Amino acid sequence: MNEQDQAFRHPLYDMVEGVARFPGVDVAFTTADKVLTWSQRNSLWVFPMATSCCGIEFMAASSSRFDLDRIGTIPRATPRHCDVMIIAGTITVKMAPRVKKLWDQMPEPKWAIAMGSCAISGDFYRDIYSVVPGVDTFMPVDVYVPGCPPNPDGLLEGLRRLQDKIRRKRAGEWVEPDRRPPPGMRAPSIPRIGDPARSPRIDDAQLDSVMHLDPGGALRRSGAPPLPPVPPAEEEG
Amino acid sequence: MRMPLDLLLPSWPDPHLDLGEYDPEADLVALNMGPQHPSTHGVLRVKLYLDGETVVKAVPYVGYLHRGVEKLCEKLTYVQITPIVDKNDYVSPMMNEWAVNAAFEALLGVEPPPRAQYMRTIFAEIQRIASHLISIGTWGLDMGGAIGGGATVFLYCLRERELILDLFEEVTGCRFHYNTHTVGGMRHDLPAGWDKRAKAVLDRISARTWEYERFLLDNPICRQRAEGIAVVDPTLAMELGVSGPILRASGVDYDMRRDAPYGAYGDIDIQVPVRTEGDALARALVRIAEMRESARIASTLLDGVPEGPIGALKPVKLHGAVKLKDGEEGYAAIESPRGELGTYVVAARERRGAASPYRLKIRSPSYHAISLLPWLCPGHTLSDVVVIIGSIDPIMGEVDR
Amino acid sequence: MPPRHEPLPADVAAWACEFLGVDELPPEGPFVPRDRLVEFATALKNDHDFLFFVYCAATHYLAEGEPGSDGALPDRTVVAYRVRRLPDRRRGRPTQTFPFRVVVPTGESTPSLAGVWVGADWQEREQLDLVGTVFQGHPDPRRVMMPDDWPGHPLRRDYAIDTAHFPWR
């Protein structure tokens, strides 16, 4: 498997690499690895980064009717005990550093699920001054669960996909897609108003036709103050 | 001449207490509770200055969920606003839809047809039950912990709430964030036989309310923890603009459904539960009583839903179809589960006949309730703070908007 | 057809007309001069029993017309207040609200009403944060919604909706 993809180093692999030339070791190692991966997959403790509506749906997902506990998932309140961060809800610019910090405080191996449109892309707030257009602009996300908010069924499916991903990744079948946004990525996948990928002419036309409100071009891209200079990209944890 | 508030009641804690003037011998701990904390109901952050375990000063910080809804509404048309404001009070989305549309309708001078009014009222009452179920459940969770009796009562509450969500899913097609109100009426009519199913659910829930009451509120431990905690003075509450169950638990008999009827509330006699204790327990008891009353109101109204159309305006085929007169401003409010949820609109000014509001302000009850925290927390312990936050039941989406 | 605006309570309207020296009040509420705002509000609360503070909302208007010309209006915010008195069942008085407004040209300030209704404290803080209206004598003039180092006031009309902010925008 391509270990360089992973954010963490596995001492067991390092150790086994030294003795792998002995026959039988690799078989035992594969079995052990399978068991270990199985345990990771089936004990996904969740850190609910529940900020808004999706948080309520997350609560519903852990309620009696949908019962996340069935697949071994329990919510814990501190990031130190958790494996999966479920970002459920809108992340604002004010909140984003806190989310990043909590994500950093989670021990490896860890995964993130973006639950709902707001977490995936910022939803209709993505053009708003205070909302981060998708959490994958500042932290890695493994599974995207669509919906506004996603059904508890959808969240269960998302956890299922995550289990699948964990298994395939350790088995070496999973190749991390190259599309993971690099740190400091600023444009979401949707060309927004003001996105360089869109023609300014379309922006203007849309602003004129859709908003019916553009006194003195205040809402245009030109009206926005220039971006501050970009500091060098920091290492992503 | 009325005395200033703080002279009237000198025993009140000072929300702007200068920590430099507090006992210099004490070793104060500044503890951040939130923005991510299991019992701050979202992303509320309260900075507590603790002396031992006693709170000396509590400073709430909000804005961690400020999504600029008011700015966003300035660029969207009136029709598009309804699904947007759904996300404000995400525990009772129906109320948001009604609150904005009530303001638009008032300014347009349009009255929804009676069937729509009845549907709105019924939905609102059922939504109120669902919202109070969450409120009671999370309050139990705050007191009993995620691994303990609190979780049990919380899950019982959610179990009943799911029945309500199924009802709504049947009408609107969504579990929440329905987008079913529109300017001048409703978007979805009731499916056949819905009233019978709704009644069955309401009967079931009102038959089970005693369970939460016995499990949680009659529990001596809960009484120990909630009685006499965070007593809200009615004058202070009114000056802060706090409304809804918090105000009614403090002995102010004020409910917009009865005192300024809107929707179909004029057609029905409403018993408003009022308690005079003003403490955390009283607020929970008021909520339980309101749940019962709401079930009764909804059942009664379900019998008399008139036939007829559900919209007063032509259904929206074009965005920007609804236009308000230039420069007009107005305010309309409804009684949401948390109190007075109002919308202040200034219609488009600069461009003639624009289909977007010029300024839209959502007067959210939770924002006012949060401003109670600095007054309530001092003098109580850290354990009480979670009970207090739970009992005022803030929804951060609505606080920050 | 329902009334477009809640009617102003007659007794208060009469008093306000006298106070402001006008004949008639607009249904959206009278404009109160800034220097008499606190006096007006105190009288409303103490003499007319308007205890319940509903909201305070500031709206920003850009300058209109040529400066100096007839009918020109400066860049300004209009702060709308609304207060309420709860029903008095003994006297058979229903719930009544009273709105009033104040015009604040940009660069100037308006007295804070936090000393009259304590609830105005947080409401005015929000408007200060989002619209940038300056309230003189506010007990706690911090930002409430936006981070402390945020540039500008987002609900102003000249604030672009998609202003970019590093590192997320």
Add this chain to the structure above:
Amino acid sequence: MSLFDALAISFRNLFRPKVTEPLPWKQARPRADRYRASFALVHDEHGEEACIGCKMCEKICPSQIITVTPGGKVESPATGKKRGTCADFTLDLNACIVCELCVQVCPTDAIIMVRVQEKPGFDRTDLLLTMERLYANEHKPLAWSSGSVLVGMQDPKRVAPAAPGEGED
């Protein structure tokens, strides 16, 4: 003693039936007729693509996620009339709020809600509903509503409450 009431209630619930739904990948949950989760583009009665590329949905979408590239006008082989076509249609589920407004405004009932949720994706592009995926969704269970049904239901002149096309009536 109500301390023991709590114990009694939890003990009693020990014997109540479970309310849990089966896991979604084991057994799909039956959803209401109107349940809306995803989108499909459909063909009309003549077997042609119903979308005419009029961009109504693109304009009304509150979160601006629909991108329609209209094709030219062509003569329909079935009816012989000139009609618009759609060259490309993209619906970005990443930011969709399933508000159903696009369905409501569609003049040709081309876009319909689907009652089956889209699978969670590993990437944002997995959630992009391209034209092919939208037409593939046509064969999934469709929700009850279409533009004309929704509009017919909201019509102020409507007398009978029965909505056409609804299975329950």
Add this chain to the structure above:
Amino acid sequence: MNGAPPVAASGLLFNSAPLHALVLGLVVVSLCMGVAAWSIWYERKFAARMQNRPGPTEVGPWGLLQPIADGLKMLQKEDIVPAAVDRPLFELAPLLVVVASLGTLAVIPWGDGLVIADLHIGVLFALALSSLMLLPVWMAGWASNNKYALLGGMRAIAQGVSYEIPLLLAATVPIVLAGSFRLGDIVEAQAGLRWFALWPPGPGAVAFVLFFMASLAEANRIPFDIPEAESELVAGVTVEYTGMKFGMFYLAEYLHTLIASAIAATLFLGGWDMGPLGAGVHWMVLKTLVLFAVIFWIRWSWLRLRADQLMALSWRWLVPLGLVLVMASATWVVLA
């Protein structure tokens, strides 16, 4: 353990005491850790059933492999030591907490002679070690340099010392009645279903309730679980612990509950003896598990008290009650 080997005349399985302790100890430790681990599964299932849901079902048959998956996962988690902690204490605390809770097992008689170390001050040893658990909990709270953890640690100490007295006084009642500190003697004194929980009618039953309450408090169970109140202190003292270190606290908590039930069963419910129904390890295990289930039942039905109410309850009611109980049982013994 059911097919217990023949007991030698010395009361030891083997002639050498360390070997006896080693062998029996390993058996008891592994069994108890297994039971503690599966008790987590049991609790999740039990609570789930109480809440009308199935609980873990997907991991192994009926979710039985859930604790194994949890444990193996914790082994693989990264170990983060926050920068601000007092490192030696921080590393030592999870080790000590398991040692302290396991140590109590040494004196619990599982059957006639089936005890790792038949100390003549068994009761005192057990109570001393179980209250020694406070020390690592406090170490963890202090070393974490986290306000939540510190508050949790402070609460744990205050609660622990407050409930130590009622616990000790309640345990004195069987000592007075049996006239011995040795747990085996206490069990033998209850032979023939003359359980101290039932006999003498007055003090015995009250002492049992008192002991049970105090051990709930010592084991930090609802309604006395303020040291790790999730809704207030996020996760209490364990807030900074990751992976297996947190797992140790988690395990120790369940072990402690298990051992508290075992001691209560020994002191008040006749231990391995079941009168006419015979005697054996299985009775002891059964009694322990029944008490364990009652603890869970209470845990998932009640709320938690506040710190000051907890202290007041102990100092105002339980301590004098314990003193009166001891006097009453002494009077019973002297007069009878």
Add this chain to the structure above:
Amino acid sequence: MDPAWLSALTFLGVAFVVAAGALVGARLLGVKSRVDVPTRRDTYECGEEPEGVAWVRFHPRYYLVALLFVLFDVETVFILPWALNLDDLGLLALVEMVVFVGILLLGWAYAVRKGAIEWQ
């Protein structure tokens, strides 16, 4: 040395080894992060920057509880040997102990009256 004590010590050793074994296993199997971002090792405080260290002076009421504990613990130490030998000591010892406990309870009542056990 009493063999029971030897057993107990050995058993404590077993317990220690078992516990240490788990930690060693975690050391072996646990993963290590490739990049060490500084925020990882920050103290958790709900995502906020903690203000100051947590090591502060405690409120005196904790010491009060500790003092009460010592008081009652010492008194229990007196009770225990008495309880063990109650049969031999007879009625007189019982009366003496009742008097002793009575005095103690008087002190306790005084402490309650004075509010020594009030938390607030």
